[in-house]
C-alpha cells in the first residue's frame with residue numbers, strides 16, 4: 001500500500017467535519033478530510049444561520065447546551081467578525097402565547113448564563129416608539145428585544161476547511177468513502193472520486209457525516225457499531241422573500257402550536273423565514289421545502305406582520321435535515337435535544353472510529369474540542385486546544401470592528417463599486433487584499449456578475465476555497481445566486497462561471 005498514513009481521516013465536510021479537521025491539524029496531527037459533495041453541501045448550508053444560545057431550549061432545561069452556545073457567540077464575534085455579527089431580535093408577546101412573566105424569566109437567564117462583552121442585554125420594548133413596531137400588526141403592542149448573532153453558515157465551513165489546510169490538512173471534495181477496513185494499526189478507506197477508486201490510510205476515523213452518520217458504520221466489513229439507533233432525522237425548511245419593509249431587525253414569532261418561527265434580515269435585500277420540524281423521509285441529498293411547509297411558514301409570519309405575505313412573494317426555498325440524537329420517548333421533533341453526543345468504538349490505531357451525533361453550527365468549535373479530548377489517549381503528547389483565540393481566515397480585523405475595517409478598505413479601493421467591495425469584505429475579511437491582488441481599476445477585476453461578484457473573486461474561490469461548480473460559487477461561497485433575478489440571468493452567469501472554473 002502506497003501513500004501517507006494520516007493520523008485522522010475525517011468523513012464529512014460539513015461544519016463538524018471541517019471544525020474537527022482544523023482543530024486536529026492545528027494540534028499537529030496529520031489530517032485528511034473527505035467530502036462526497038462540496039464543502040457545506042449537506043445540512044450546514046441549510047441552517048437558520050444563527051450563532052445563538054437557543055432561547056427556546058431553556059424550556060427543555062438544556063442549560064449545558066445553552067450556556068456553551070451563549071458563550072460561543074462572543075468567541076465567534078472575535079474569531080470571525082466578517083461573517084459573524086450581532087443581530088437584535090424582537091419577540092412580540094400576544095394573548096395566548098407564553099406569558100410576559102415567563103419570557104422575562106427566560107430572558108433573564110439568557111442574559112446571565114454566560115459572560116457577555118459585546119452582546120447587549122435583553123429589554124422590554126414599546127412598539128409604539130420602536131422601528132420594529134412598523135413591521136408588526138398595530139394590535140401587537142408588547143415585545144421584548146434580545147441579541148444573538150448571524151453567521152454565514154456555508155462560509156463558516158469553508159473557512160474552517162481553509163484553516164485546516166493552512167495547518168497542513170488535506171481537503172478532498174467530491175470524494176466519497178465507500179468502504180472502511182480495519183488493520184493492525186491503520187484503517188484503509190476506499191474512496192470514490194468521480195467514479196475512480198483510490199485508497200486512503202489513517203490511524204483513526206472521525207465520522208462527521210451528519211445525517212448520513214449511520215451509513216458509515218455499515219461501510220466497515222464487520223458492520224461496526226454505528227449511529228443508526230442514535231439518530232433521528234428531522235427536516236427543517238426556510239423560505240426567502242424580498243426584504244419586508246422596515247424589517248432590518250430579526251423577529252421571533254411564537255406560533256400557536258408552541259413552536260417559534262424566525263423572520264431574519266438576509267443578504268441586503270431579502271428576508272429569511274424559518275423553520276419547520278418535520279420527519280425527514282426520502283433522499284437526504286435533495287430535501288426540499290414542501291408546499292405545506294411553505295404555507296405553515298407564511299401563515300405563522302402573517303399572524304404578526306402588518307403587510308401579509310403571499311405565496312408569490314417567495315423567491316427561494318431550501319431545506320436541510322437535522323441529525324438529532326434519538327429519544328424514543330419523545331414524539332415531538334421540536335423537543336428533541338439539539339446537543340451533541342460522541343460515540344467511540346475501538347480504542348487503538350486501526351480500530352478507533354468516533355461518530356458525531358447531533359450538534360449545532362453554534363457549538364461546532366466546542367464539539368471539535370470534545371472530539372480531540374476523546375481521542376487524546378490515542379495521540380500522547382497532543383497539543384492543547386487552540387481554536388478559542390485563533391482567528392478564522394480573514395478574521396484578524398483590528399478590534400474585530402468590521403465597520404471601521406470596511407471604511408479603510410473603501411478609502412484604499414475607492415474605484416470598486418460599493419456592492420462589490422462590501423461583498424468581498426464580508427466574505428474574505430482581511431484577505432480581501434489577497435483577492436483583489438494587483439488590480440488597480442475595475443476592469444482589472446474581470447467580468448462582474450449581478451453587479452457584485454467579479455471574475456477575479458471566482459478564480460480565488462476556485463484556487464483557495466475548493467469551488468468547482470457554478471453552484472458552489474453562486475449558492476455556497478457566495479449567495480450571489482439570489483441577486484440574479486431572472487432564470488436567464490442565472491443561466492448566463494452559471495455558464496460564464498463554469499467556463500472560468502475549467503480554465
Ligand SMILES: Cc1cc2nc3c(=O)[nH]c(=O)nc-3n(C[C@H](O)[C@H](O)[C@H](O)COP(=O)(O)OP(=O)(O)OC[C@H]3O[C@@H](n4cnc5c(N)ncnc54)[C@H](O)[C@@H]3O)c2cc1C
Pocket residue numbers: 011012013014015016017034035036037038039040041042043044045046047048049050051052175176177178208209210211212234235236237274275276319320321322323358359360361362363
Ligand atoms: C433547518 C435547520 C436550521 C438550523 N439552524 C441552525 C442555527 O440557526 N444555528 C445552529 O447553530 N444550528 C442550526 N442548525 C443545525 C446545524 O445546521 C447542524 O447541526 C449542522 O449543520 C450539522 O453539521 P454536520 O457537519 O454534522 O452535517 P452536514 O453539514 O450534513 O455534513 C455532513 C457531510 O458529510 C458528507 N458525507 C456523508 N457521507 C459521506 C461519505 N460516505 N463520504 C464522504 N462524505 C460524506 C455529506 O455530503 C455532508 O456534507 C439547523 C439545522 C437545520 C436543518
